[in-house]
Amino acid sequence: MQREMPARIPLQLRRDGDWGELYGRFGEAEAKHQAGRCLDCGNPYCSWKCPLHNIIPRWLELAREGRVFEAADLCHETNPLPEICGRVCPQDRLCEGSCTLNDGFGAVTIGAVEKYIVDRALAEGWRPGMDKVQRTGRRVAVVGAGPAGLACADRLARAGIDAVVFDRYEAVGGLLQFGIPSFKLDKSIVALRREVLEGMGVQFRLGVEVGRDISLDALLAEFDAVFLGLGSYRYTDGGLPGQDLKGVLPALPFLVQNGRVVHTVTHHDEGVDPKVTSRPIAGWEDRIELPDLAGKRVVVLGGGDTGMDCVRSAIRLGAAQVTCAYRRDEANMPGSAREVANAREEGVTFLFNRQPLALLGDGHVSGVRVAETTLGEPDAHGRRNAVLVDGSETVLEADVVIIAFGFQAEAPEWLARHGVALAGNGRILTSGEHGAFAYQTGHPRLFAGGDCVRGADLVVTATFEGREAAAGIARYLASQPVVESASTSK
Ligand code: FAD
Numbered sequence: 001m002q003r004e005m006p007a008r009i010p011l012q013l014r015r016d017g018d019w020g021e022l023y024g025r026f027g028e029a030e031a032k033h034q035a036g037r038c039l040d041c042g043n044p045y046c047s048w049k050c051p052l053h054n055i056i057p058r059w060l061e062l063a064r065e066g067r068v069f070e071a072a073d074l075c076h077e078t079n080p081l082p083e084i085c086g087r088v089c090p091q092d093r094l095c096e097g098s099c100t101l102n103d104g105f106g107a108v109t110i111g112a113v114e115k116y117i118v119d120r121a122l123a124e125g126w127r128p129g130m131d132k133v134q135r136t137g138r139r140v141a142v143v144g145a146g147p148a149g150l151a152c153a154d155r156l157a158r159a160g161i162d163a164v165v166f167d168r169y170e171a172v173g174g175l176l177q178f179g180i181p182s183f184k185l186d187k188s189i190v191a192l193r194r195e196v197l198e199g200m201g202v203q204f205r206l207g208v209e210v211g212r213d214i215s216l217d218a219l220l221a222e223f224d225a226v227f228l229g230l231g232s233y234r235y236t237d238g239g240l241p242g243q244d245l246k247g248v249l250p251a252l253p254f255l256v257q258n259g260r261v262v263h264t265v266t267h268h269d270e271g272v273d274p275k276v277t278s279r280p281i282a283g284w285e286d287r288i289e290l291p292d293l294a295g296k297r298v299v300v301l302g303g304g305d306t307g308m309d310c311v312r313s314a315i316r317l318g319a320a321q322v323t324c325a326y327r328r329d330e331a332n333m334p335g336s337a338r339e340v341a342n343a344r345e346e347g348v349t350f351l352f353n354r355q356p357l358a359l360l361g362d363g364h365v366s367g368v369r370v371a372e373t374t375l376g377e378p379d380a381h382g383r384r385n386a387v388l389v390d391g392s393e394t395v396l397e398a399d400v401v402i403i404a405f406g407f408q409a410e411a412p413e414w415l416a417r418h419g420v421a422l423a424g425n426g427r428i429l430t431s432g433e434h435g436a437f438a439y440q441t442g443h444p445r446l447f448a449g450g451d452c453v454r455g456a457d458l459v460v461t462a463t464f465e466g467r468e469a470a471a472g473i474a475r476y477l478a479s480q481p482v483v484e485s486a487s488t489s490k
């Protein structure tokens, strides 16, 4: 039996601007067939390679037997956000990349089966069992409703700890909601996960920015502990001459604003207009006006996941020509191979070994000067540097240029007053997963995880750190006497 992914939206529809999730869902028979391809090889490399160490062969077996509720229970044992990871993980680099069948036969479609199990269980009324949970009377504030914060809140609730999640945005999900486009993750999936968490007793206080609308001191006074899942939002500035020209856009505001418009269109019939309540990202207010890309030549600089989301969004927005320029070769590109293949199929042209040198234009961008590169010696992180080839400069003509060079963490200045140590690159330092209390910062009641600790990374690694930090918080609180003022005040 062959590896098969769920059917995809036809190419022409995608090119015509369909923003629906690219991959459909398995039906029961397909899911059973695909799950049944697992060899149960005895040494499940897939589980080891999954950052959450999901018990993959077991839940594949349950799916094959049609025991979907038990499979959903098992998926949630290790993964607080399984239907989301099943959609957005770069499986080719993680679980599926190390499947024994990957050796010429085609890996088991682990992510698609994970999505099938949980989508179907939730649709049929399955919810996490909370009846055995013993309430501790402890309360924890979770700052950030991205995957790290949501995972932490889920595990706190299961440990009998009241979790209240704060986020500056009006909807939960962090980059799941305001970053990753709907063709990879439909926003109704994020909304359903919110409902599940609320059913478990998790509370959300949205549209509240900690450090502006409420202070960290106030949270520390009200709660027994605080988890920080703030994400990583400092835009990597390439410092290119001409980057202030009109028509040059930073990637995330482009994706966020576009996501809001798509979201608005999707919910048009319900009369919801999220733009009315949306709050722009601080400092980027002047950059988020969405340009009309129809018929335009769009060049995207950068080869990571964000770059792939930009090129594929530009296709759906009707751009006449979309080019991705990346300074290393294809093998060294950070974007998922599956996303690169999808982008290529949708009509994106890739120019590898091209280093951008300057943005050209008179008031409005008209092109990008690039030079060819070869790969030199590995740097301190083992990545081979791009070395410019003399005399190889050319100009890529462009009407719109989107810069997707990635993000870095930027811990807020109010953290420093609380004894939280920071790495030089803005990341929050914690005790890590092996500390006595996992992911504890320099302040005993402050924990942190996700992109604000690791730097820009993945949904699944943020989920892992949120999960582990919740275990660290629960252990820490169990070691502390109950302080009346913190645990009883509302
Ligand atoms: P975030 O998701 O960034 O969430 C942080 C939250 O904290 C935000 O909601 C923010 O509003 C809130 N916050 C911050 N400061 C405050 C404050 N002071 N007060 C209140 N709230 C605050 N990963 C994948 O695995 N697969 C993908 O396909 C993928 N695609 C991506 C596409 C794009 C465009 C981008 C930018 C990233 C992508 N990633 C992908 C990476 C992934 O989204 C992140 O690694 C992940 O979301 C990090 O989770 P987090 O919870 O640490 O942070």
Ligand code: SF4
Pocket: 049, 050, 051, 052, 053, 054, 056, 079, 085, 086, 089, 091, 094, 095, 096, 110, 111, 114, 460
């Ligand atoms: Fe694979 Fe991600 Fe699911 Fe782990 S969480 S099994 S890496 S899809």
